[in-house]
Amino acid sequence: MSIQFLVLLVGVLAAMLPWTTLAQMGSPTARAGVSLDQMAQMERQDFGVKPTRQIHDGPMHGPTPASIPGGQLITTQGLAALVKGAQVPFIVFDVLGQGEMLPNAVPAAWLAQPGAFNDVVQQQAEQLLGQRTQGRKDVALVFYCLSRECWMSYNAALRAIHAGYRNVLWYRGGIEAWKWAGLPTQPSPSGQQGLTPPQHQAPQPRGGDAPATFVPVQPVVRTGSDAAGAPRSAGELRIGQGRFFSFALPPGWRVGEDGQFALTLVSPDNKALTLMVGNAGLPLNHPPARFAYEKLSAIQPQNLQMGQPRQARPVAGFGQAVEFDVSYAVRGVAYRGVAKVSVAPAYDSATMALTAALSTADQWSGYAAWLPQVANQVSATNGAAFGMRGIMQQNLQNSVAFGEAARQYRDWSQKNWQQVTDERNASQDRKNFAVRENLGGVQTFASPYGSKQSVELPTTHKYYWTDRQGRVVGTDDPRADPNAGSTGEWSKMERVLR
DSSP states (O other): OOHHHHHTOTTTSOOSSOOHHHHTSOOOOOSTTOOHHHHHHHHTOOOSOOOOSSOOOSOSBSOOOSOOTTSEEEOHHHHHHHHHHOOSOEEEEEOSOSSEESTTOEEOGGGGOOOOTTSHHHHHHHHHHHHHHTTOTTSEEEEEOSSTTBOHHHHHHHHHHHTTOSOEEEETTHHHHHHHTTOOOEEOOSTTTTTSOOOOOOOOOOTTSSOTTSEEEOOOOOOGGGSTTSOOOOOSOEEEEOSSEEEEEOTTOEEEEEOSSEEEEEOTTSSEEEEEEEEEEEOTTOOHHHHHHHHHHTTOOEEEEEOOOEEOOOOTTOSEEEEEEEEEEETTEEEEEEEEEEEEEETTEEEEEEEEEEEETTTHHHHTTTHHHHHHTOEEOSTTGGGHHHHHHTTTOOHHHHHHHHHHHHHHHHHHHHHHHHHHHTTTTSOHHHHIIIIIOEEEEEOTTSOSOOEEEETTOSEEEEOTTOOEEEESOTTOOTTTTOSSOOEEOEEOOO
């Protein structure tokens, strides 16, 4: 049954959400003299991106298709009419996970995760949708994120389509279009609600295998490159929007610098960061290696070393890119990372942007697999980023002024980067355990039964015991012994320090 046919069932079906706030309002009016019809045209703008039935696994910020296979694009005008009329059952899902959302939307940012239709996320998505719709496949499901340049809601909508829902509505304009139309929003739930899938209750101990003071624990299961001893996961990323850039923020991380020319994201212990820094108006033949060296020099590194360039995938909005392995020291502390230079030629000049993922050398093995991907998620969303708007206004001519602007920017960057460096080194004495707790949520233990395979366990307990069957129990009592009063054979697990 199509959504057009459902709309004809006026008064027959009750809305599954009240949305009384909007229903009591008059007709929405867009700002700046732009009508909802004009907004609808903008929301349907074709960027030349081909629609796909596969989940998008690239940067979540970037131009999106103008349609979605198996679903339907809905504009602000259409969604406002659907909500105000309340004549058909519908559910709105917030796949953005920021500080505000559409009224009564269901927080579900985790639905946007890349992957496949046979992964765990898809199974959890089908469970959630089944609960919310009470098993009805004809309920209209609306998915939205930030704007028409956000893939998160596209991914979520595809998961619903694959699950067999017949009225999947992709609100491409997102919350930016909703707010532009002057429509109401509400604060998002506090905490982590909607950022991670609903959790199932952990299994309870059986048959008195261990005393009641111990809690059964499931080891963190990792496969392939995520096996025990491999780099820790980035966790659930939150899409953020600054004044000039959008970005993906790992749990516990914060924005360090949010300026016209640079954006930095800093880890909880200040020992790792990502950055994007760029300039417009550079000569077309400006060497990328030189650009990277100049920008990294703003950190005032000691013994900055850059490896051989290799071809790389450019960040959104750029045409080509090369990347380098880098190493350096700051105040005697060694750092490692990857720096990428993306280039966008334009007429007689070029815009260059450096994205880098950096951490202390002793922690880089835990970041190398995923932090560069976080750095690649940063994307310029304001035409003034990197000074591009000013370059266009000057018609790409005054090279002397460009050189002076570049010199001033280097001074500006050096000052601000020194501040970031100072903040990053302020807690150098913090233990690596805090990093794992905040980012990976795991701690590594050795098996007492001769296995060379280490086991990653959650940070919920201080002490862990295991038996020969591989079952694990945890406790915070250092004197507790699960062998007391148990028929099993339990051995204490020792921490693996790296």
